[in-house]
Amino acid sequence: MTAIAGFCDQGKVWIGADSAAVAGLDLMVRADSKVFRNGEFLFGFTSSFRMGQLLRYKLQPPKQHDLDTYAFMVTVFVDAVRECLKAGLFYVGADYQVAESMDGYDACGCGQAIILGALFATKGMEPHARMKVALEAAERHSAGVRGPFPIEAI
16 A cells, blocks of 8 residues: 655656555555655655665666657656566566646555545645645545655655
């Protein structure tokens, strides 16, 4: 279970995450963060901590070529991520699609709907406080979400 939130504000990308690792009714609050920087990229991950570790410590993000940002993400960048995960995991089940919300914010994990509602309701709020409110709302209303909440901006 997880809560990852992201939005854009005045040219910056903000990503925040919870710290829960849940298996059935067992919960561990992890010391390793689900949000991190790798080169010029800011990542947030859900599902597999192994996948997050590979993205953080093994992936060598490619440099953007003459492609626009979206085309770069859906081709060159995703291909590099796929190769990194194939080499480090036995099974990769995600479809690697790249999506961009028209709202300028998005979320994933079991706290997704709660975060989306909170981000909608806090438009115009200072970015760090907005992210904190969204993640705290998910913690309050989802059994699979726990702080602390690392938050990064780039």
